[in-house]
Amino acid sequence: MASQPANVMPLFYGNVMPLSSELHPTHGLKPRGDLGFTRGTHAVPVTVDEFTTVQRFYPIVFGVGDNPAPLALIGLQEGQNLYLGADDQWEAGHYIPAFIRRYPFMLARLNPQSQELSLCFDDTAGIVIADEGEPMFAGKDATDTTKAILQFCEQFEQAVMRTRNFMEELTKLDLLMDGEVTIQREGLAEPAVYRGFRMVDEAKLQNLRGDQARKMVQSGLMGLIYAHLFSLSLISPLFERQFAASQAATA
Template sequence: MASAAQLPLFYNGLEPLSSDTHANYKVRTQDSAPFVVGQHAIPITVDEFPLVQRHMPIVFSVGDDAIPLALMGLNEGVNVFVGDDGKLTENTFYVPAYIRRYPYMLARLHPDAQELSLCFDPTSEAVGEFEDGDALFANGQPTEVTQNILAFNESFEQAGARTQNFMKELRELDLLMDGEVSIQPDGAEQPFIYRGFQMINEEKLIDARGDTLRKMSKSGMLPLLYAHLFSLSLMRDLFGRQLQLGKAPQPPLG
């Protein structure tokens, strides 16, 4: 099992799914996602930008290995779309694929392995030797359920590769800048300032000319960049939701 220090968000362990070891394992449908409670930033792929931008702000993490993130809250430990019971607070919300992928993921069993293996988090309550649920294997072969899980994870990996290429292009074009959002609620003496993320430098984007602009247009990058920029208007909506839920941050010092 992989060590916890190397595991991505949500995962407490990783175990390769095996028709021998897990011959009698089943998967059962979960109506809640307790692992998402209090998680305010979720990794997303560029394939999801058009859907995510309708519901959540899209930002980029800091550092050289920046990735796109969907914000489900503006403050650490706050998720305005998932209740304390792990259930969505609204029915039409788009759930990022990163959340829907759990407890599975494709991973290399060894650093030098060429192929990715379908693994799962053994601490998840969705997979186990249950009396109820859908079988993962039948007669030593993966069932349709397992094949669908594998197909979804393969699709997610492909989207992840496209996202890495997108981020590489962003860095080459030097379009990322440190982000800052100022929100001044009614009655507040000082605005709330949010930093610690990256965003697209809109001035540089507007100034793009010639080959650079053609390259962004041809690669399909432009609509993704504007999806991100349009989504930033939802920052204030998130803040308002936090106020309604009584999860507003402490007022800034005057």
């Protein structure tokens, strides 16, 4: 979800390289014209800092595997983003997760043994280009544009660390379970069943010891859990959005 080894590219990223005044003295940032790079995904990583906003727009679930991360569902089928229009613009009035907004930049460790993070960018994105856009450097100094990007990426990385702590607590308390949602729509012969994600087990949550529950309330963990649980009610509207898209495609 955040910094990864160079041979493991995060979602959306094609080729990550460090940004520097030596290598990119005349590079500039072109305005982003669209979000077409998100078309092929149905789930976007989100941080705990975003939960209260995200839960108003998208279901929040957790990935599977050894290191599950929170995900905002923007579709119910692989490769289908239901919030991106034919013009590659995000649907007006809907929140765009920070993971998307930071692209094509990210902080990454250039040396696996180093703790230092460097500002990098995806040079396949086509918006950080020599002799075009808002300059990234003035001589050897970063411009305000580059400083703002670095600040945003640093804030995002800090949110990622808080998210990892949140996930560690959920794992420690054994609160995650395999998720399953069944939707029966009038007119459909068979119900739609969705799996392949994890969610908080409400029965286990309700049976926590009093001291554990109190600690979770005080730390803010409980509020994050309920933001996740409340957001699951948006799976049905998301299914309706998918159904309408499929109907339009076959019309």
